[in-house]
Amino acid sequence: MSPTALPRQEGGRRRLAYLLSAPASVLILLIYVLPIVAVFVISFTDYSLVYDGFDFVGLDNYKQMFTDEHFAEALKNTLIYAAIFIPGAFFLPLVLAIAIQRRRRFRSILEVLYFMPVTSTLTAMTLVWRALLDGNQGAINNMLVGLGLDKVNWLGDGDIVLISIAMVSIWGIIGFNMVLFLAGLTVIPQNLYEAASIDGADHPLDRFFQVTWPLLAPTSLFVSVNTLVTAFKLFDTVAVLTHGGPDRASEVYLYLAYLEGFENFNMAYACALSLVFLVVLFLVAWLQTRLGDRRRTQA
Amino acid sequence: MTVTTSIQKPQSSWLRFLASFKPKSLGDGVGTGFLFLGAWLIIFPFVWMLSASLKPADEVYDSSFHFWPQTFVGDVNYYGVLFDQPYLTFLANSFIVCAGILVVQLVTAVPAAYALAKLKFRGSTILFGFVVASLTIPINVTSIPIYLGLVKVGLLDTYFSLMFPFFVSVFAIFLFRQFFKDYPDSIIDAARVDGFSEIEIILRLILPAAIPAVAAFSVFSVVAHWNDLYWPLIVVQSQEKMTAALSMLQYQSEFDNDYGRTFASATVVTLPMVVIFLFARRLFIRSITMSGIKG
Amino acid sequence: MAGLELRDIRKSFGNTQVLKGLSFQIADGEFLSLVGESGCGKSTLLRIISGLETPDSGEVLIGGGVMNAASPKDRNISMVFQDYALYPHMSVAQNISMLLIMARLPLHARLPLLNRISPSARALRPVIASEVEAVAKQLRIEHLLNRRPAELSGGQRQRVALGRALVRHPKLFLMDEPLSNLDAKLRVEVRKEITELHQSTGLTFVYVTHDQTEAMTMSHRVALLEKGELLQLATPSALYADPHSVAVARFIGSPEINILPAEVSSGIARLGAEMVPGRAVNMDGSTLFALRPEAARLVDRHDVSTDFKLGFTRHLTEDLGHEVLLHGTLDALPETRFRMRLPKTSDLLSGTSLDTALHVGFDANNLLFFNADGARLRDAAIVAEASEAAQ
Numbered sequence: 001m002s003p004t005a006l007p008r009q010e011g012g013r014r015r016l017a018y019l020l021s022a023p024a025s026v027l028i029l030l031i032y033v034l035p036i037v038a039v040f041v042i043s044f045t046d047y048s049l050v051y052d053g054f055d056f057v058g059l060d061n062y063k064q065m066f067t068d069e070h071f072a073e074a075l076k077n078t079l080i081y082a083a084i085f086i087p088g089a090f091f092l093p094l095v096l097a098i099a100i101q102r103r104r105r106f107r108s109i110l111e112v113l114y115f116m117p118v119t120s121t122l123t124a125m126t127l128v129w130r131a132l133l134d135g136n137q138g139a140i141n142n143m144l145v146g147l148g149l150d151k152v153n154w155l156g157d158g159d160i161v162l163i164s165i166a167m168v169s170i171w172g173i174i175g176f177n178m179v180l181f182l183a184g185l186t187v188i189p190q191n192l193y194e195a196a197s198i199d200g201a202d203h204p205l206d207r208f209f210q211v212t213w214p215l216l217a218p219t220s221l222f223v224s225v226n227t228l229v230t231a232f233k234l235f236d237t238v239a240v241l242t243h244g245g246p247d248r249a250s251e252v253y254l255y256l257a258y259l260e261g262f263e264n265f266n267m268a269y270a271c272a273l274s275l276v277f278l279v280v281l282f283l284v285a286w287l288q289t290r291l292g293d294r295r296r297t298q299a
Numbered sequence: 300m301t302v303t304t305s306i307q308k309p310q311s312s313w314l315r316f317l318a319s320f321k322p323k324s325l326g327d328g329v330g331t332g333f334l335f336l337g338a339w340l341i342i343f344p345f346v347w348m349l350s351a352s353l354k355p356a357d358e359v360y361d362s363s364f365h366f367w368p369q370t371f372v373g374d375v376n377y378y379g380v381l382f383d384q385p386y387l388t389f390l391a392n393s394f395i396v397c398a399g400i401l402v403v404q405l406v407t408a409v410p411a412a413y414a415l416a417k418l419k420f421r422g423s424t425i426l427f428g429f430v431v432a433s434l435t436i437p438i439n440v441t442s443i444p445i446y447l448g449l450v451k452v453g454l455l456d457t458y459f460s461l462m463f464p465f466f467v468s469v470f471a472i473f474l475f476r477q478f479f480k481d482y483p484d485s486i487i488d489a490a491r492v493d494g495f496s497e498i499e500i501i502l503r504l505i506l507p508a509a510i511p512a513v514a515a516f517s518v519f520s521v522v523a524h525w526n527d528l529y530w531p532l533i534v535v536q537s538q539e540k541m542t543a544a545l546s547m548l549q550y551q552s553e554f555d556n557d558y559g560r561t562f563a564s565a566t567v568v569t570l571p572m573v574v575i576f577l578f579a580r581r582l583f584i585r586s587i588t589m590s591g592i593k594g
Numbered sequence: 595m596a597g598l599e600l601r602d603i604r605k606s607f608g609n610t611q612v613l614k615g616l617s618f619q620i621a622d623g624e625f626l627s628l629v630g631e632s633g634c635g636k637s638t639l640l641r642i643i644s645g646l647e648t649p650d651s652g653e654v655l656i657g658g659g660v661m662n663a664a665s666p667k668d669r670n671i672s673m674v675f676q677d678y679a680l681y682p683h684m685s686v687a688q689n690i691s692m693l694l695i696m697a698r699l700p701l702h703a704r705l706p707l708l709n710r711i712s713p714s715a716r717a718l719r720p721v722i723a724s725e726v727e728a729v730a731k732q733l734r735i736e737h738l739l740n741r742r743p744a745e746l747s748g749g750q751r752q753r754v755a756l757g758r759a760l761v762r763h764p765k766l767f768l769m770d771e772p773l774s775n776l777d778a779k780l781r782v783e784v785r786k787e788i789t790e791l792h793q794s795t796g797l798t799f800v801y802v803t804h805d806q807t808e809a810m811t812m813s814h815r816v817a818l819l820e821k822g823e824l825l826q827l828a829t830p831s832a833l834y835a836d837p838h839s840v841a842v843a844r845f846i847g848s849p850e851i852n853i854l855p856a857e858v859s860s861g862i863a864r865l866g867a868e869m870v871p872g873r874a875v876n877m878d879g880s881t882l883f884a885l886r887p888e889a890a891r892l893v894d895r896h897d898v899s900t901d902f903k904l905g906f907t908r909h910l911t912e913d914l915g916h917e918v919l920l921h922g923t924l925d926a927l928p929e930t931r932f933r934m935r936l937p938k939t940s941d942l943l944s945g946t947s948l949d950t951a952l953h954v955g956f957d958a959n960n961l962l963f964f965n966a967d968g969a970r971l972r973d974a975a976i977v978a979e980a981s982e983a984a985q
Contacts, residue, residue: 012497013497016498020413021423021426023406023407023410024472025411027466031441031464032432032441032469035444036440039440039441042444096334099330103334110335111584113338116573117344119522119572119576120526120572121525121543121568121569121572122544123568124544124564124569125348125565125569127547128344128345128565131351131562142364179588180588183584191679195679195758196692197665198644198645198667199692199696199758202665202666209706210681214681214684217683236528239532262533275440277439278435278440281436281440285435
């Protein structure tokens with residue numbers, strides 16, 4: 001081999017690397033970088049698709065949020081929804097995963113059944129839920145009446161509609177989070193439970209708090225962050241189930257941003273809303289890495 | 300001396316098989332019962348949908364639920380959905396969009412991920428930084444500029460517009476990079492010594508090794524875009540380009556008040572992903588646990 | 595009083611019988627090793643003793659009491675796991691004190707949050723801390739108490755695992771291959787420490803290993819298991835010198851014992867084509883002669899000082915400095931491998947090549963005899979014609 005062979009190879013490899021990463025790089029530029037810059041710029045203008053031309057208006061769009069009743073309402077709705085959705089979407093799958101993991105016989109059939117909603121097309125299933133939750137003739141109300149209870153106006157009552165949506169969303173995410181918890185549980189070494197039982201930690205609560213919960217921490221962190229982000233991203237269910245109704249009672253953040261941008265064509269205001277949303281997402285991601293790093297250095 | 304008691308076990312394997320179903324304790328049996336009750340609640344919407352899809356409109360909202368309809372019109376409903384209504388077009392649209400997105404995602408992500416994992420080049424850190432940052436950015440944030448761009452070039456309501464924002468999956472790049480990083484350098488070096496060119500290394504060593512990750516990601520990608528509502532809602536304007544998931548929204552505006560047929564269409568839209576799931580359960584579950592790598 | 599007694603322990607997993615009726619006793623304060631190839635059932639037996647596994651039938655008695663129904667924590671045992679099973683999220687001190695907390699605090703005082711406000715927890719904390727410190731001092735790990743297992747070396751983790759076991763003051767100390775994750779040098783060191791620990795505590799030890807050297811060097815007695823059955827339970831020297839069966843003879847000793855197939859008929863034994871000098875008594879038909887590698891030596895072609903003198907073909911020489919191992923075959927039995935262990939100084943080797951014809955000599959009273967099934971023939975012997983004539 002000639003002495004220059006190696007450097008030439010290195011150069012070839014570098015050219016190859018550029019070639020291989022070029023398509024992805026260009027697309028990332030077009031799909032992520034430029035649009036984010038554009039969102040940023042537009043959010044300081046009064047641009048609207050309906051009129052030609054635009055002016056820079058500084059922080060007006062951001063100031064508008066503080067006076068916009070719809071914004072306040074959407075924020076409130078999102079937070080209420082998250083407060084109902086997150087605990088259910090976290091603890092139900094956790095309990096299910098622990099209960100299912102110990103079973104040999106029925107484990108796979110239960111896994112399949114609980115996972116079904118994750119695979120299904122949410123828009124189609126939401127249509128089914130709309131029928132089940134129907135205030136007059138829905139199956140759920142029929143059942144309540146059968147049990148001698150009063151009918152509930154699941155989708156028509158502004159105080160209840162967010163609970164109904166959270167219920168549907170929890171139904172859709174149980175299998176997903178359960179599979180994550182199951183994966184986290186299987187990597188806990190069995191002999192830690194054995195050591196614990198020799199140490200006397202054989203009460204189910206001791207097993208859970210001394211071994212399972214601390215060792216599940218990385219999974220729990222991932223699941224909770226993922227669930228939080230899912231809560232903020234609520235859109236499909238609202239779009240199909242309620243259209244934000246009744247009387248904006250289920251109008252959540254992303255649905256508002258969608259309406260402002262693509263129904264009212266207030267593109268600039270919608271961009272400002274999007275950017276605020278993105279900042280929240282980045283904050284969550286940053287928090288996740290911080291917590292994750294702390295775990296790692298502790299371990 | 301004590302007499303050892305040996306428990307007489309059922310001798311035939313058939314009996315032992317039956318005995319294995321016996322719950323170890325009462326609590327265990329009750330627990331299993333509750334788990335199956337929960338599972339029934341989870342799948343009830345599917346059962347109800349399937350049942351409704353076989354019924355005439357006036358029977359769907361009957362106050363007492365029978366799984367099997369009194370008047371069976373399943374054949375009529377499904378025939379109507381597939382041949383009187385444009386559902387074959389909707390399904391084909393969804394299929395084209397999912398397949399197109401997946402192909403481009405793989406073609407762009409696999410090489411980029413390999414370059415990031417195994418080749419040294421200037422800008423790789425920057426590129427990877429953009430990949431990681433973009434992981435957090437959902438389509439909901441970038442939709443307005445991309446929409447405006449598509450309006451500008453007059454490509455709204457095309458397959459291209461449905462697919463474009465998803466042509467690069469930063470998640471796939473991230474995932475595959477992680478996967479390639481674990482691939483032993485010594486094998487790549489051995490191949491170089493054996494005279495493999497860099498391209499051959501990718502095609503003959505890396506790609507075959509990446510198949511499990513690619514398969515799991517493919518499931519992830521297809522499911523996500525089959526079920527997506529948000530973006531099709533923005534760019535689709537005509538029935539000709541409507542995707543299956545989006546078509547469900549038409550029932551908001553009394554697109555069809557034949558309820559039986561409505562739920563037949565919901566079944567038709569849901570079925571493909573459920574079937575894929577039942578046949579590729581392991582892949583599905585892997586695709587989800589893989590998403591946990593991010594955290 | 596027996597420290598541990600097992601009565602006819604049987605265990606199956608599915609259709610595989612893992613333990614086929616084991617019974618033995620260990621004296622109080624004894625160090626017993628359970629040895630065997632992987633899959634012989636030694637770990638399962640240890641888990642049954644600890645209560646992690648339930649036997650299908652049979653009884654486990656610890657300190658004289660039947661423990662079958664007792665949970666692991668109620669058996670007053672400690673166990674050191676193969677990979678130590680330290681709780682990764684707890685400090686060394688927390689790992690060691692886990693047992694004390696579980697044993698002394700009520701359930702509500704062990705739960706998160708509640709344990710901070712519980713008065714009983716607060717009162718006990720200094721007591722527990724001082725006990726943990728005492729154990730740590732004994733094992734010289736006081737300086738590690740605030741670290742987590744991930745920050746420790748293999749040897750340090752090993753000590754923490756020992757500490758966790760010691761803090762209980764158990765009746766019975768169980769160890770499952772505790773040295774297998776250490777490097778060779780550390781292994782020898784920790785081996786010595788465990789022996790010292792046994793001497794200083796006077797506890798009953800049951801030690802599982804697949805390594806015969808560990809078993810032979812540390813224990814009072816060794817129980818050799820094969821396929822769920824007890825082959826022999828004896829002191830290390832008895833196992834070596836007086837094995838019950840070929841399997842025991844083969845397992846104990848390195849390099850492995852030489853097994854020479856012989857044919858015996860009416861008092862005349864043959865190794866292959868070669869007739870054995872002397873009279874074979876109390877054996878007939880296919881018989882196995884076994885000879886430890888160090889019982890054979892190289893002899894001159896004309897040497898008459900040994901009972902046996904056989905032609906030997908050398909295939910390989912391993913010079914270890916303090917001794918030399920020869921691998922080859924006897925000319926009479928070209929199919930059977932024959933190993934010799936010689937002190938370095940053998941004039942007969944100097945200047946020889948692999949082709950040089952060598953001769954092996956050994957005495958009849960160094961041979962062990964087994965029947966074709968591998969059972970020891972205790973009465974068998976090769977008697978010199980002359981001495982027989984003299985009788």
